[in-house]
Amino acid sequence: MMRAPCCDKMGLKKGPWTPEEDHILITHIQRYGHQNWRALPKQAGLLRCGKSCRLRWINYLRPDIKRGNFSNEEEETILKLHGILGNKWSAIAARLPGRTDNEIKNFWYTHLKKRAERSQMHSMSNSTSCPLQKAQATCSSEAQIRMPQVAADASNATTSNASNGCNEIDEEMEFWYNLFIQTGQ
Protein backbone atom coordinates (compact mmCIF):
# COMPACT_ATOMS: atom_id res chain seq x y z
CA MET A 1 0.00 0.00 0.00
CA MET A 2 1.30 3.43 -0.87
CA ARG A 3 1.63 5.46 2.26
CA ALA A 4 0.94 9.14 2.16
CA PRO A 5 3.97 11.20 3.06
CA CYS A 6 3.79 12.82 6.42
CA CYS A 7 6.41 15.25 7.66
CA ASP A 8 8.23 15.48 4.36
CA LYS A 9 5.43 17.48 2.87
CA MET A 10 6.55 20.80 1.50
CA GLY A 11 6.36 23.58 4.02
CA LEU A 12 5.97 21.48 7.11
CA LYS A 13 8.33 22.28 9.91
CA LYS A 14 10.55 19.73 11.63
CA GLY A 15 12.84 19.81 14.62
CA PRO A 16 12.45 21.21 18.12
CA TRP A 17 9.19 22.84 19.12
CA THR A 18 9.10 26.51 20.08
CA PRO A 19 7.17 27.80 23.10
CA GLU A 20 4.81 29.55 20.68
CA GLU A 21 4.01 26.30 18.91
CA ASP A 22 3.49 24.57 22.24
CA HIS A 23 1.11 27.30 23.31
CA ILE A 24 -0.89 27.06 20.09
CA LEU A 25 -1.14 23.29 20.37
CA ILE A 26 -2.17 23.33 24.03
CA THR A 27 -4.75 26.02 23.47
CA HIS A 28 -6.23 24.27 20.48
CA ILE A 29 -6.47 20.87 22.15
CA GLN A 30 -7.95 22.33 25.31
CA ARG A 31 -10.54 24.08 23.22
CA TYR A 32 -11.36 21.49 20.58
CA GLY A 33 -9.77 18.23 21.69
CA HIS A 34 -7.83 15.97 19.36
CA GLN A 35 -10.26 13.79 17.45
CA ASN A 36 -8.25 13.97 14.26
CA TRP A 37 -4.51 14.41 14.55
CA ARG A 38 -4.05 14.73 10.82
CA ALA A 39 -6.40 17.66 10.57
CA LEU A 40 -5.37 19.26 13.84
CA PRO A 41 -2.26 21.17 12.73
CA LYS A 42 -4.14 22.78 9.86
CA GLN A 43 -7.02 23.74 12.12
CA ALA A 44 -4.68 25.11 14.74
CA GLY A 45 -2.54 26.94 12.24
CA LEU A 46 0.60 24.95 12.93
CA LEU A 47 3.12 24.08 10.24
CA ARG A 48 3.60 20.59 11.65
CA CYS A 49 2.37 17.18 10.68
CA GLY A 50 -0.24 15.46 12.79
CA LYS A 51 2.20 12.86 13.95
CA SER A 52 4.54 15.47 15.30
CA CYS A 53 1.68 17.22 17.12
CA ARG A 54 0.51 13.99 18.65
CA LEU A 55 3.97 13.08 19.86
CA ARG A 56 4.53 16.51 21.32
CA TRP A 57 1.21 16.48 23.15
CA ILE A 58 1.50 12.95 24.47
CA ASN A 59 5.09 13.17 25.59
CA TYR A 60 5.44 16.73 26.86
CA LEU A 61 2.34 18.91 26.85
CA ARG A 62 -0.31 16.73 28.45
CA PRO A 63 -1.32 18.20 31.81
CA ASP A 64 -0.90 14.91 33.64
CA ILE A 65 2.71 14.38 32.61
CA LYS A 66 5.08 13.81 35.49
CA ARG A 67 8.47 15.32 34.70
CA GLY A 68 11.72 14.81 36.52
CA ASN A 69 13.75 11.93 37.82
CA PHE A 70 12.41 8.46 38.18
CA SER A 71 12.01 7.27 41.75
CA ASN A 72 13.59 4.02 42.90
CA GLU A 73 10.14 2.52 43.02
CA GLU A 74 9.51 3.50 39.41
CA GLU A 75 12.88 2.09 38.36
CA GLU A 76 12.09 -1.23 39.99
CA THR A 77 8.68 -1.29 38.40
CA ILE A 78 10.15 -0.69 34.97
CA LEU A 79 12.73 -3.40 35.47
CA LYS A 80 10.12 -5.89 36.56
CA LEU A 81 7.67 -5.02 33.83
CA HIS A 82 10.39 -5.11 31.22
CA GLY A 83 11.33 -8.55 32.43
CA ILE A 84 7.78 -9.65 31.81
CA LEU A 85 6.78 -7.62 28.78
CA GLY A 86 10.00 -6.92 26.98
CA ASN A 87 10.08 -3.74 24.91
CA LYS A 88 6.36 -3.06 25.26
CA TRP A 89 6.94 0.53 26.28
CA SER A 90 3.37 1.63 25.99
CA ALA A 91 2.22 -1.25 28.17
CA ILE A 92 4.86 -0.38 30.74
CA ALA A 93 3.93 3.29 30.58
CA ALA A 94 0.30 2.39 31.20
CA ARG A 95 1.32 1.17 34.63
CA LEU A 96 3.36 4.23 35.52
CA PRO A 97 0.95 7.15 35.87
CA GLY A 98 2.34 10.35 34.41
CA ARG A 99 5.16 8.64 32.53
CA THR A 100 5.24 8.26 28.76
CA ASP A 101 6.46 5.40 26.64
CA ASN A 102 9.10 7.62 25.08
CA GLU A 103 10.38 8.75 28.46
CA ILE A 104 10.52 5.19 29.78
CA LYS A 105 12.21 3.99 26.62
CA ASN A 106 14.87 6.67 26.86
CA PHE A 107 15.36 5.97 30.55
CA TRP A 108 15.72 2.29 29.85
CA TYR A 109 18.35 2.71 27.17
CA THR A 110 20.35 5.30 29.09
CA HIS A 111 20.12 3.90 32.61
CA LEU A 112 18.41 0.63 33.24
CA LYS A 113 19.66 -1.41 30.31
CA LYS A 114 23.23 -1.11 31.50
CA ARG A 115 22.19 -1.93 35.02
CA ALA A 116 20.19 -4.92 33.89
CA GLU A 117 23.05 -6.16 31.74
CA ARG A 118 25.49 -5.73 34.57
CA SER A 119 23.33 -7.59 37.02
CA GLN A 120 22.71 -10.27 34.45
CA MET A 121 26.43 -10.71 33.96
CA HIS A 122 26.83 -10.79 37.70
CA SER A 123 24.12 -13.37 38.10
CA MET A 124 25.57 -15.54 35.38
CA SER A 125 29.02 -15.44 36.90
CA ASN A 126 27.70 -16.14 40.37
CA SER A 127 24.93 -18.46 39.29
CA THR A 128 22.54 -16.68 41.61
CA SER A 129 18.84 -17.04 41.20
CA CYS A 130 17.42 -13.56 41.62
CA PRO A 131 13.88 -13.82 40.27
CA LEU A 132 14.05 -10.75 38.14
CA GLN A 133 17.44 -11.55 36.71
CA LYS A 134 16.33 -15.04 35.99
CA ALA A 135 13.24 -13.74 34.32
CA GLN A 136 15.26 -11.37 32.18
CA ALA A 137 17.84 -13.95 31.35
CA THR A 138 15.51 -16.74 30.48
CA CYS A 139 12.10 -15.38 29.74
CA SER A 140 12.31 -11.95 28.20
CA SER A 141 12.55 -13.00 24.59
CA GLU A 142 9.95 -15.62 25.11
CA ALA A 143 7.76 -13.23 27.02
CA GLN A 144 7.90 -10.84 24.08
CA ILE A 145 6.44 -13.51 21.89
CA ARG A 146 3.99 -14.92 24.35
CA MET A 147 2.65 -11.82 26.06
CA PRO A 148 0.29 -10.68 23.30
CA GLN A 149 -1.35 -14.06 23.48
CA VAL A 150 -1.34 -13.91 27.24
CA ALA A 151 -2.98 -10.51 27.02
CA ALA A 152 -5.56 -11.78 24.63
CA ASP A 153 -6.34 -14.66 26.91
CA ALA A 154 -6.24 -12.61 30.08
CA SER A 155 -9.93 -12.66 30.67
CA ASN A 156 -10.13 -16.41 30.85
CA ALA A 157 -6.62 -17.20 31.88
CA THR A 158 -5.50 -18.69 35.13
CA THR A 159 -2.13 -18.34 36.70
CA SER A 160 -1.44 -21.93 35.89
CA ASN A 161 -1.03 -21.22 32.21
CA ALA A 162 2.05 -19.20 33.02
CA SER A 163 3.82 -22.45 33.25
CA ASN A 164 4.12 -23.03 29.52
CA GLY A 165 7.60 -21.92 28.59
CA CYS A 166 8.79 -20.06 31.66
CA ASN A 167 8.34 -22.82 34.13
CA GLU A 168 10.06 -21.28 37.09
CA ILE A 169 7.87 -18.29 37.75
CA ASP A 170 8.13 -17.50 41.41
CA GLU A 171 5.88 -15.48 43.67
CA GLU A 172 7.12 -12.11 42.53
CA MET A 173 6.68 -12.91 38.89
CA GLU A 174 3.32 -14.35 39.67
CA PHE A 175 2.32 -11.14 41.40
CA TRP A 176 3.07 -9.13 38.30
CA TYR A 177 1.43 -11.68 36.10
CA ASN A 178 -1.73 -11.51 38.20
CA LEU A 179 -1.59 -7.76 38.00
CA PHE A 180 -1.81 -7.97 34.24
CA ILE A 181 -4.70 -10.32 34.38
CA GLN A 182 -6.54 -8.09 36.83
CA THR A 183 -6.01 -5.05 34.68
CA GLY A 184 -7.15 -6.91 31.62
CA GLN A 185 -3.89 -6.66 29.69
Added chain:
DNA sequence: AAAGTGAACAACCGCGTCCGC
Protein backbone atom coordinates in the same frame (compact mmCIF):
# COMPACT_ATOMS: atom_id res chain seq x y z
C1' DA B 1 40.16 27.68 27.87
C1' DA B 2 39.37 24.65 24.09
C1' DA B 3 38.59 20.22 22.07
C1' DG B 4 36.96 15.64 22.46
C1' DT B 5 33.80 12.26 24.20
C1' DG B 6 29.87 10.19 26.10
C1' DA B 7 25.32 10.56 28.29
C1' DA B 8 20.70 12.19 28.20
C1' DC B 9 16.83 13.73 26.01
C1' DA B 10 13.77 15.20 22.13
C1' DA B 11 12.06 14.21 17.86
C1' DC B 12 11.56 11.61 13.51
C1' DC B 13 10.72 7.49 10.67
C1' DG B 14 8.75 3.29 9.18
C1' DC B 15 5.79 -0.40 10.03
C1' DG B 16 1.78 -2.83 11.94
C1' DT B 17 -2.90 -2.52 13.29
C1' DC B 18 -7.43 -0.77 13.45
C1' DC B 19 -11.50 0.84 11.47
C1' DG B 20 -14.67 2.89 8.22
C1' DC B 21 -16.14 2.56 3.51
Added chain:
DNA sequence: GGCGGACGCGGTTGTTCACTT
Protein backbone atom coordinates in the same frame (compact mmCIF):
# COMPACT_ATOMS: atom_id res chain seq x y z
C1' DG C 1 -13.64 -9.43 2.06
C1' DG C 2 -10.58 -5.92 0.28
C1' DC C 3 -8.87 -1.27 0.26
C1' DG C 4 -7.13 2.84 2.04
C1' DG C 5 -6.62 6.38 5.63
C1' DA C 6 -5.34 7.38 10.28
C1' DC C 7 -3.33 6.20 14.55
C1' DG C 8 -0.09 4.14 17.75
C1' DC C 9 4.14 1.86 18.74
C1' DG C 10 8.97 0.76 18.78
C1' DG C 11 13.44 1.67 16.84
C1' DT C 12 16.61 5.00 15.49
C1' DT C 13 18.73 9.38 14.82
C1' DG C 14 19.90 14.13 15.94
C1' DT C 15 20.95 17.63 19.22
C1' DT C 16 22.33 19.45 23.51
C1' DC C 17 24.72 19.33 27.71
C1' DA C 18 28.16 17.82 31.06
C1' DC C 19 32.37 15.97 32.00
C1' DT C 20 37.20 14.80 31.00
C1' DT C 21 41.64 15.53 29.06
